[in-house]
Structure formats: structure tokens, C-alpha cells
Amino acid sequence: MSAGPVETGVASLPALLARNARTMGAKTAYREKEYGIWQTWSWADAAVQVADLAKGLLTLGVAEGDLVAISGRNRPALYWAMLATQSVGAVPVPLYQDAAAEEIAYALDHCGAKFAIVGDQEQVDKIADVRDQLPGLRHIVYLDGRGLRKYDHSDLTSYAEVQAAGRAAGNEAELDRRTAALTYDHTCVMLYTSGTTSRPKGVVLSNRNVIETAKNSCDFDSLKSDEEILAYLPMAWVGDFIFSMGQALWSGFCVNCPESADTMQHDLREIGPSYFFAPPQVFERQLTQVMIRMEDASPLKQRMFHHYMDVAKRVGPKLLDGEAVSLKDRIAYRLGNYFVYAPLKDTLGLGRVKVGYTAGEAIGPELFSFYRSLGINLKQLYGQTEATVFITQQPNGQVRSDTVGVASPGVELKISDSGEVFYRSPGVFVEYFNNPDSTADTKDADGWVATGDAGFIEETSGHLRIIDRVKDVGKMADGSMFAPKYVENKLKFYPDILEAVVFGAGRDRCTAFINIDLTAVGNWAERNNIAYSSYQELSQNQQVLDTIQSHVETVNASIAQDEMLANCQIHRFLVLHKELDADDGEMTRTRKVRRGVIAEKFDDLITALYSDAPTIYTETEVTYEDGRKGRIKATLDIRDAKVLTPMTVAAE
Amino acid sequence: MKDMTESYVTEDGRTIGDVMLDLRNITLRFGGVEAIKDISFDIREGEIRAIIGPNGAGKSSMLNVISGFYIPQEGEVWFHGRKRPQMKPYQVARQGIARTFQNIALFEGMTVLDNIMTGRLNYTKSGMLAQAIWKGKAEREETENREKVERVIDFLEIQAIRKTPVGRLPYGLKKRVELARALAADPKLLLLDEPMAGMNVEEKEDMSRFILDVNDEFGTTIALIEHDMGVVMDLSDRVVVMDYGKKIGDGTPDDVRNNQAVIDAYLGVAHDD
Structure with missing residues (x-):
């Protein structure tokens, strides 16, 4: 597995770009919808764009080893910016475009970026806000000049101008020298982790990490140059970097960028990607929308939909896994495909998906099987930034909702005595930037990396199963196991529930905060003529609380069957009056709950959950999108949920 | 009041040019009602000009005069240095004047x-x-x-x-x-009739941003009617104040804010009798 540049033949992503321009120059490499039309660029076009920008960066004085921050929505020009940065021997640092100014400031200061290439005025403003804290930042290049006309342009230049300068006065020889000097061990990219627990850490990935991983993962799913993907997930996320940069350059497939964040679903349908990646939330939102729209459909359509969805649930997954299916079922599935599945898949934009992946969070079994039963080859993978994404993934034909698959090609797995998952692979990161202590804590001398997740390898199938974060798996007062994520995921599988946060470490019983899903519950309220004027009011509606209570009790019943976790049943819960939000620091940008922050912020509510109070009055500070703060006040109901002892389950 | 006969550059770096539209002694009557009484003001190239005033002051009528929808009984409209003959609204539109309406006038089914x-x-x-x-x-x-x-x-x-x-x-x-x-x-001149009426704070902010961007990016001259004083004071270069069909103030936002007649019109005056 120790393929060197000799075997892959290329030592860097710019080298891959040059290879693609040479071997398949006329093939479409990038598309972006702009002015209502899909604009296209071939690999040869892309190579020219990147070269112009790279020469332009030389005129700005970018030196080898400099860090260049990249921030904006997914656009071909920003992917080229990363390639151009690499071409001049500098290191791209993609940042989350929706990060607050202080988060941007932290990242820019921490990595010491000298240059930034950003999408638009919003990003320029965010950097301008914290400019005085960043003495090292020398120049900003922007893509969309709208609203920037009046800005001081002494250290601000448009992307097009930089490219023009590169074309006119660029030092071609110097660019060639720098690109040729790149080796397998040069840094390819630095990505900031989302920081569930602490300050984000800069993960340094080498060309070796990225290229080997791209090669292995393309082989695993036989991805070829004719794949189409939609690049809509944050560019700062390692997944997007691997899919839209690593794999796309390795296989030469086409990267499509949506027109704007709001048009993603529409653009998805127009492109019909063959390789698709989405976190469970995206699939969940799609399914919720389908179900809502079906409820408004005519009775005939509803009956047809439900009839054939039942057929699909029974037959679809078997067909995907290549198991035996009777002729009658095959015919029924064919008919269903004609009447329901194919049109539905087309509407969802998933009609051509050959391989689909979901990761980031556990996916609900119902949700997972819905897509599988339609004949969409949706699989799970388990990964992290430090592994250049891939740790385990599910091979075709061995897909289940409760495991994350087998070790990816080239990855070795081991489970420590404490139950923590460790891995070693060619994708293992080089280091955390300027943080040798953290690097040493995470990666040992032999290259084994601690994931921080507790899990085990299932004996029957050899698949890995993840229970929870090691540090979150706690003990309750009586010493029994406390796995909050496990319970939360079960709750979140209900479409009505958007988020759940379970408490119970060191306590005698478990309690929970619940966030309702405004789309699902709002639609339900509309159909049932329940008036509400705000999220807050809807969240405290008695009927809503009844529904949530029944969900909690069903989850309790299911947890009670597992002897190890029976104590994690939820005794009391409340429905929060606001959505947990990354702007308020309650979640990470990748929408993972920050337990510490929540416990501190809603301290009064937790105290109430562990008392006998039937209601609690609270005031909460909220941050609006533009950074202003406000307060919301609410009186929340606290409900008791029925709890089963493992004994009663056994007796039933 | 600042002398504004010459073109000048605003604090935020925009160039305000010559007079584009000059309204001279406009009087508009509906039967016996005088909606506009002998009003004169001008709109200069590149500026954002606000027309404010209490309800029924004649602001929308003024906009309708500019767009050619109403024909004033007295007074002259000068556009780009030439006296405008009587025109139909579509002819005015061809001259480069476009507008939005107070009550949305779109084709709902399209x-x-x-x-x-x-x-x-x-x-x-x-x-x-x-x-x-x-x-x-x-x-x-x-x-x-x-x-x-x-x-x-x-x-x-x-x-x-x-x-x-x-x-x-x-x-x-x-x-x-x-x-x-x-x-x-x-359009060269864009008339906006209460572009932010009925909007929440966030929508107002978006709309303000767009108005500024339109002015900045395309150099479009803008005349707008708006009730939200905060918005008016932030956006506009000059403000005309109307009350009962008469002009009671004209100048920069600061001038207007300190104009006693304007304050009286908005807050009301005590009557001694």
C-alpha cells in the first residue's frame, strides 16, 4: 500500500491538473450556473485559469510556504485559487464562509496567513472587521466586486485583475520552477477542524495524504472521469476538498457548482450527479419535503405512492444487495419504478446516482432504508479530517444502517482496551499546525491515530460500529454507562425532532432538551388548524408536547431493551424555545452540538429538569445573523416521560 | 443650505452630477383639491433623493407627475436640460425613467x-x-x-x-x-414609491443595501418615497419634505432634521386658541 509518486506518477495536485489538461484537455472539468446558464470549463481551460492566477499571485509577492486563506461559496474560481496557491508553492487554507468574524480572525491569526482569496464583499467585510488584529495579512483578492467599488484598494485587488497582471507580466519560468519543485511530502492543504470541543486545530495534509487517499477511494467505488458531482458542501470541510479537488483531479471527473446556496436543490436536479455526498440532514430535509408534498397530493396519488413505497421497502434493498427476489416482486418493483420511484428520484435530483455517501452524523434507519429502497445506492462512511476523510466505508452489497462498514483500502484499524477506535493509513495527517502537543496526543510514534470515538468491530460481519464519543460516554451516578449521542440519534430519527441534547453524566437519571423541526411541525400545525405566531409558541403547544412525549416514550421503550444502556432512558424533558444555532455557539458549523456551551448557557433549565417544577421561566441571549444580540423570554413546560425498567420489558 | 449648483463628490466618494430632472412650480389639482401647490425642486445625476412627508402630503402624486401619469395644471418638468412636452407614461419610460409602486403591481400568475x-x-x-x-x-x-x-x-x-x-x-x-x-x-432615473413599507428590519436592511448598490454599481439616480426616517436619513443625499401639497423643506438630511417647519409637521404644533 506504500504507493509512492513513482506509482501514481504525480507528486502534487497542480501536477494532476497538468496531466488532465494533457490527457483529456477537452473534457468538461468544471461547471457553474451563472446568469441562469451552466457555464463550462474544460481541463485545458482550467489549467489556463490556474496558470494566470498563479502568475498573478507571483506579482503580488506570494512566497513559497506562505499560507493563503480561501473563503467563499463553492465556485470553480475558488477551487482554481487553491490550485494556483499550490502551484506557487504556497499552502491553501480554506475557511468556513459562514464563520463569524472572530472565528475567521482566530484562524487567520493562528495560521499567519499573508494573503486571502475570497468570494465577495461579505467575506472582505469580515476580514476588514478584524484587520487590525492581523498585522501579517498583506493582500486580499476578491472574486465578486459588487459593493467594493468604494473600498480602499491599496491592498485589495480583484481576481480578474490579478489574472490579467499574471498574463501580462507573470514570471512563467519561476512558476514552472516552483510547481516542479513540489514533492509528495509538501503540504497540500491545511484544514481547520470544526472544533466540537475546543478551539479549531489546523490539520496539515500532505500531497501524499491527499493523492493516495483519492486514488484508493476512487478505486474502491470505481469512480471514472465521467462522474458528475455537485460541490455544495463547505470548501473548508475535508470531504469537499477530497471530492471536489482530490478525487476530481485524480479521476478527471466534473465538479458542478450551484448558482447560490438557495438553488442547491434545483441545481442538483439539473445536474443529476452520479456520485453524491450529503450529511444526513440533507437527506432528512429532502424526505421531509417529499412527505409534506405527498400529504397535499390527490388521494389517488397518495395511495399509489404508499402502495409502491411498501413494495420498495420490501424489495428494493434486496435488489441493491443482489439477493434473490421472486419474479412477482421484480415485476411489482418495475411497475413501481415506472410510476413512483423514477419520477421521485428525478425530482430529488438523485436519478443518476451510482454511489451516494452519508457521514458526519448517524443516519436514521428509516431514512436510510427509504433511499435504499428507491434503488439509490446510499452508503455510509466513517472518517475525519485527520484521516483525509476515509477510515471505514461500506462496500457495495454490504450496506446497513447501524454500522459504518469495513476499513477503507490501505487503512488498518484497532480497538484499544478502553474501547476507543484507532487507525493507521496513508491518509494520516502530518501534524496539527503549530501544535506539537496536540499532535503527540492524537498520533503516536507508529502512526496510529486516536479517533476519540468508542466503537467495536462486529464479529459476524467485520463491520465497525460506533457508539459515541469516548469523552461523552460517561458514567451515571450508579456507575452504569451513559451514551448521550446514542439516545439523541434515536430521538432525531423522528422528523418532528431536529435536535436533542441528553444530560445524565454523574446524575441518577437522564433528562433531555429537544428542538422541534419547524418545517415538519409547522406543516402539521397548518393541516390541523393550529395557529402559532412564532417558533417559541409552536414549541410550547400542548399537542406538540404530547407528540414529542410519545416519541420520547417510544425511544425509552427501545432503549430499555438494551441492558447496558437501559439507564439512559429519559425521565424528564423540555422542548427548547429557540433552535440551537452555530451563531450562538451552541453548535459547530457542521451542526454538532456543543455540550459544554449548552450546559452552561441553559444551566437554569437543567436545574429545573432535575427538580419537580412543572414549568420554568427563562431568558436567553440570541445572536442575529448580522452579529447583533437580543434576548428572548419564555416559560417552558417540563414533562415527565414514562420509563420502563429492563425487568418489565423482559416480563412482557 | 449648501450651494448645490456645481457637481460635487459625496463623503462616501460618489460623484453627484448636474441637474437631471428639474420640477418648476408644479401645481396639480383634482377638481377643487390642490394635491400639489407650486412645488419646485430638482434631482441631480447620481444622487439618492428622498421625498418625505405625512400621509396625504402629495408625495405619490409628485412621483406620478414625474412618471407622466398625472399631468400638472401648472408648472414645467425639465429633463436633461430640456423642457419636457406632455407625455404618456410609456414615452416617459422610454426616456429612461422606471418606477415601482406603493401597492405591488406585478402579474401574480406569471x-x-x-x-x-x-x-x-x-x-x-x-x-x-x-x-x-x-x-x-x-x-x-x-x-x-x-x-x-x-x-x-x-x-x-x-x-x-x-x-x-x-x-x-x-x-x-x-x-x-x-x-x-x-x-x-x-433606467437613468429610478422612482421608488415606499420600497420598504411593511417590511421587517432585516428585509429593510436588505432593501437599503440593494438601493445603495444599484446607485453605486449602475450609477442610477434614485428618487424614493419612504416613511422610515432612519432609512431616509441613512440613504439619501438630499431630502424634500412635503406637507398638505406644499414644500416645507429641502436639503441634506441634517438640514431637514433641524428644520422647524418639518419638526412641526411631523410632531404637530400646539394651538393657542
């Missing part, structure tokens, strides 16, 4: 795109037959018009609702579509 395309009507020269056959000039024209419209859609960030029927849109977005239609006509 898509956003089709609505905005109607803003290009003045740029369509081919006849009905040619358009039905869809050949040659008609096709070229539509392509050009569509390109312009797509730029406006991109500018106002309404790509996601391009194909949505206007009737299904929330109020704030309808307002934005109206602005888009007006912009599609490539």
Missing part, C-alpha cells in the same frame, strides 16, 4: 422571470408576428433581454425564485421583484 422580462418591453422592437414565429431579430432580442434580466436576477439575489409564480412569494420578495422589473428597464 413567474418572477416573466414579470422581470416585461421590464424589457421598451427594448423590444420586433412585432407580434415575428415574436410568434421566433426567428431572426425576435430571437436575438429575447436573448439579449434575457441576458440583461439574468444580470438583474443575479444582482438582486433572486435566482432561487426565478421560476416561481409571483403570487406564491412573500411580500418582501415581491417588493424585490418589483425593483428587479424596474431595473431591467435600464
Whole structure:
């Protein structure tokens, strides 16, 4: 597995770009919808764009080893910016475009970026806000000049101008020298982790990490140059970097960028990607929308939909896994495909998906099987930034909702005595930037990396199963196991529930905060003529609380069957009056709950959950999108949920 | 008041040019009611000019005079240094004046795109037959018009609702579509009748941003009627204040804010009798 540049033949992503321009120059490499039309660029076009920008960066004085921050929505020009940065021997640092100014400031200061290439005025403003804290930042290049006309342009230049300068006065020889000097061990990219627990850490990935991983993962799913993907997930996320940069350059497939964040679903349908990646939330939102729209459909359509969805649930997954299916079922599935599945898949934009992946969070079994039963080859993978994404993934034909698959090609797995998952692979990161202590804590001398997740390898199938974060798996007062994520995921599988946060470490019983899903519950309220004027009011509606209570009790019943976790049943819960939000620091940008922050912020509510109070009055500070703060006040109901002892389950 | 006969550069670096539209002693009557009484003011190239005043002050009537919808009984309208003869609204529109309405006036059953395309009507020269056959000039024209419209859609960030029927849109977005239609006509002078009425704070901020961007990016001169004083004071270069059909103030936002007549009109005055 120790393929060197000799075997892959290329030592860097710019080298891959040059290879693609040479071997398949006329093939479409990038598309972006702009002015209502899909604009296209071939690999040869892309190579020219990147070269112009790279020469332009030389005129700005970018030196080898400099860090260049990249921030904006997914656009071909920003992917080229990363390639151009690499071409001049500098290191791209993609940042989350929706990060607050202080988060941007932290990242820019921490990595010491000298240059930034950003999408638009919003990003320029965010950097301008914290400019005085960043003495090292020398120049900003922007893509969309709208609203920037009046800005001081002494250290601000448009992307097009930089490219023009590169074309006119660029030092071609110097660019060639720098690109040729790149080796397998040069840094390819630095990505900031989302920081569930602490300050984000800069993960340094080498060309070796990225290229080997791209090669292995393309082989695993036989991805070829004719794949189409939609690049809509944050560019700062390692997944997007691997899919839209690593794999796309390795296989030469086409990267499509949506027109704007709001048009993603529409653009998805127009492109019909063959390789698709989405976190469970995206699939969940799609399914919720389908179900809502079906409820408004005519009775005939509803009956047809439900009839054939039942057929699909029974037959679809078997067909995907290549198991035996009777002729009658095959015919029924064919008919269903004609009447329901194919049109539905087309509407969802998933009609051509050959391989689909979901990761980031556990996916609900119902949700997972819905897509599988339609004949969409949706699989799970388990990964992290430090592994250049891939740790385990599910091979075709061995897909289940409760495991994350087998070790990816080239990855070795081991489970420590404490139950923590460790891995070693060619994708293992080089280091955390300027943080040798953290690097040493995470990666040992032999290259084994601690994931921080507790899990085990299932004996029957050899698949890995993840229970929870090691540090979150706690003990309750009586010493029994406390796995909050496990319970939360079960709750979140209900479409009505958007988020759940379970408490119970060191306590005698478990309690929970619940966030309702405004789309699902709002639609339900509309159909049932329940008036509400705000999220807050809807969240405290008695009927809503009844529904949530029944969900909690069903989850309790299911947890009670597992002897190890029976104590994690939820005794009391409340429905929060606001959505947990990354702007308020309650979640990470990748929408993972920050337990510490929540416990501190809603301290009064937790105290109430562990008392006998039937209601609690609270005031909460909220941050609006533009950074202003406000307060919301609410009186929340606290409900008791029925709890089963493992004994009663056994007796039933 | 600052002398504004010469072109000047504003604090934020925009150049305000010569007088574009000059209204001289306009009087407008409906039967015995004088809606506008002998009002004169001008609008200069590149500026954002606000018209404010209490309800019934005659602001919308003033805008209708500018757009040619009302013909004043007395007074003259001078546009680009020439006295404007009596004109129909569509002729005024051809001169480069576009407007939005206080009560949204869009085609509810048509898509956003089709609505905005109607803003290009003045740029369509081919006849009905040619358009039905869809050949040659008609096709070229539509392509050009569509390109312009797509730029406006991109500018106002309404790509996601391009194909949505206007009737299904929330109020704030309808307002934005109206602005888009007006912009599609490539106006030199844009008249906005209460562009932010009924909007929440966030929508107002978005709309303000767009108005500033339109002015900055395309150099469009803007005359707007607005009730939200915060918005007016922030956006406009000069403000005309009307009350009962009369002009009671004219000048920079600061001048107007400190004008006793204006304060009285807005807050009311004590009567001694």
C-alpha cells in the first residue's frame, strides 16, 4: 500500500491538473450556473485559469510556504485559487464562509496567513472587521466586486485583475520552477477542524495524504472521469476538498457548482450527479419535503405512492444487495419504478446516482432504508479530517444502517482496551499546525491515530460500529454507562425532532432538551388548524408536547431493551424555545452540538429538569445573523416521560 | 443650505452630477383639491433623493407627475436640460425613467422571470408576428433581454425564485421583484414609491443595501418615497419634505432634521386658541 509518486506518477495536485489538461484537455472539468446558464470549463481551460492566477499571485509577492486563506461559496474560481496557491508553492487554507468574524480572525491569526482569496464583499467585510488584529495579512483578492467599488484598494485587488497582471507580466519560468519543485511530502492543504470541543486545530495534509487517499477511494467505488458531482458542501470541510479537488483531479471527473446556496436543490436536479455526498440532514430535509408534498397530493396519488413505497421497502434493498427476489416482486418493483420511484428520484435530483455517501452524523434507519429502497445506492462512511476523510466505508452489497462498514483500502484499524477506535493509513495527517502537543496526543510514534470515538468491530460481519464519543460516554451516578449521542440519534430519527441534547453524566437519571423541526411541525400545525405566531409558541403547544412525549416514550421503550444502556432512558424533558444555532455557539458549523456551551448557557433549565417544577421561566441571549444580540423570554413546560425498567420489558 | 449648483463628490466618494430632472412650480389639482401647490425642486445625476412627508402630503402624486401619469395644471418638468412636452407614461419610460409602486403591481400568475422580462418591453422592437414565429431579430432580442434580466436576477439575489409564480412569494420578495422589473428597464432615473413599507428590519436592511448598490454599481439616480426616517436619513443625499401639497423643506438630511417647519409637521404644533 506504500504507493509512492513513482506509482501514481504525480507528486502534487497542480501536477494532476497538468496531466488532465494533457490527457483529456477537452473534457468538461468544471461547471457553474451563472446568469441562469451552466457555464463550462474544460481541463485545458482550467489549467489556463490556474496558470494566470498563479502568475498573478507571483506579482503580488506570494512566497513559497506562505499560507493563503480561501473563503467563499463553492465556485470553480475558488477551487482554481487553491490550485494556483499550490502551484506557487504556497499552502491553501480554506475557511468556513459562514464563520463569524472572530472565528475567521482566530484562524487567520493562528495560521499567519499573508494573503486571502475570497468570494465577495461579505467575506472582505469580515476580514476588514478584524484587520487590525492581523498585522501579517498583506493582500486580499476578491472574486465578486459588487459593493467594493468604494473600498480602499491599496491592498485589495480583484481576481480578474490579478489574472490579467499574471498574463501580462507573470514570471512563467519561476512558476514552472516552483510547481516542479513540489514533492509528495509538501503540504497540500491545511484544514481547520470544526472544533466540537475546543478551539479549531489546523490539520496539515500532505500531497501524499491527499493523492493516495483519492486514488484508493476512487478505486474502491470505481469512480471514472465521467462522474458528475455537485460541490455544495463547505470548501473548508475535508470531504469537499477530497471530492471536489482530490478525487476530481485524480479521476478527471466534473465538479458542478450551484448558482447560490438557495438553488442547491434545483441545481442538483439539473445536474443529476452520479456520485453524491450529503450529511444526513440533507437527506432528512429532502424526505421531509417529499412527505409534506405527498400529504397535499390527490388521494389517488397518495395511495399509489404508499402502495409502491411498501413494495420498495420490501424489495428494493434486496435488489441493491443482489439477493434473490421472486419474479412477482421484480415485476411489482418495475411497475413501481415506472410510476413512483423514477419520477421521485428525478425530482430529488438523485436519478443518476451510482454511489451516494452519508457521514458526519448517524443516519436514521428509516431514512436510510427509504433511499435504499428507491434503488439509490446510499452508503455510509466513517472518517475525519485527520484521516483525509476515509477510515471505514461500506462496500457495495454490504450496506446497513447501524454500522459504518469495513476499513477503507490501505487503512488498518484497532480497538484499544478502553474501547476507543484507532487507525493507521496513508491518509494520516502530518501534524496539527503549530501544535506539537496536540499532535503527540492524537498520533503516536507508529502512526496510529486516536479517533476519540468508542466503537467495536462486529464479529459476524467485520463491520465497525460506533457508539459515541469516548469523552461523552460517561458514567451515571450508579456507575452504569451513559451514551448521550446514542439516545439523541434515536430521538432525531423522528422528523418532528431536529435536535436533542441528553444530560445524565454523574446524575441518577437522564433528562433531555429537544428542538422541534419547524418545517415538519409547522406543516402539521397548518393541516390541523393550529395557529402559532412564532417558533417559541409552536414549541410550547400542548399537542406538540404530547407528540414529542410519545416519541420520547417510544425511544425509552427501545432503549430499555438494551441492558447496558437501559439507564439512559429519559425521565424528564423540555422542548427548547429557540433552535440551537452555530451563531450562538451552541453548535459547530457542521451542526454538532456543543455540550459544554449548552450546559452552561441553559444551566437554569437543567436545574429545573432535575427538580419537580412543572414549568420554568427563562431568558436567553440570541445572536442575529448580522452579529447583533437580543434576548428572548419564555416559560417552558417540563414533562415527565414514562420509563420502563429492563425487568418489565423482559416480563412482557 | 449648501450651494448645490456645481457637481460635487459625496463623503462616501460618489460623484453627484448636474441637474437631471428639474420640477418648476408644479401645481396639480383634482377638481377643487390642490394635491400639489407650486412645488419646485430638482434631482441631480447620481444622487439618492428622498421625498418625505405625512400621509396625504402629495408625495405619490409628485412621483406620478414625474412618471407622466398625472399631468400638472401648472408648472414645467425639465429633463436633461430640456423642457419636457406632455407625455404618456410609456414615452416617459422610454426616456429612461422606471418606477415601482406603493401597492405591488406585478402579474401574480406569471413567474418572477416573466414579470422581470416585461421590464424589457421598451427594448423590444420586433412585432407580434415575428415574436410568434421566433426567428431572426425576435430571437436575438429575447436573448439579449434575457441576458440583461439574468444580470438583474443575479444582482438582486433572486435566482432561487426565478421560476416561481409571483403570487406564491412573500411580500418582501415581491417588493424585490418589483425593483428587479424596474431595473431591467435600464433606467437613468429610478422612482421608488415606499420600497420598504411593511417590511421587517432585516428585509429593510436588505432593501437599503440593494438601493445603495444599484446607485453605486449602475450609477442610477434614485428618487424614493419612504416613511422610515432612519432609512431616509441613512440613504439619501438630499431630502424634500412635503406637507398638505406644499414644500416645507429641502436639503441634506441634517438640514431637514433641524428644520422647524418639518419638526412641526411631523410632531404637530400646539394651538393657542
